[in-house]
Amino acid sequence: MTLKKLTVLPSGTEILLPAGSPLTEVEYESPDRLIPFGCRSGSCGACVIEVVQGFGCLGEPDLDELDFLEDLGRTGGSHRLACQCRLQGDATICVADDI
Template identity: 70%
Template structure:
């Protein structure tokens, strides 16, 4: 099993997850609720994160629905993602809203 590192800021938390894991799997790996997952279907916006390092190579390409919703939230431009829609394909660093 190949593990990839997910770093969460501003907490400075580093978690190793199997490559291809959904970011929602984070809830099973650590006890603290760092990313506030709500609906898990990309419709509520509670899990918006800023991608600091990694981009689409690490998290996969967003689909059009995700991009449209991020635009509606005023978070368009490529640096934000809905964590519930991402898979960890390579190491990444995300900034979680406080």
């Protein structure tokens, strides 16, 4: 099993997850609420993150996710819905509201 590292800013918390894990697994790997998950289906926007490093390591966003991010005013290509991401490689993220 190959482990990949997710770093969550601003705390700098590092979490190791098996490659391909959904980011919702962060809830089970840390006692802190690092990412505020809501619906877990990509329709509430609670888990908007900014990808600081490793954007391509979180899988490709589908058109529904991109449209919803645009509706939320999160354009520019660095934002994702954490509930829709799968960790394929090392990445650094920041919860969008913590920026």
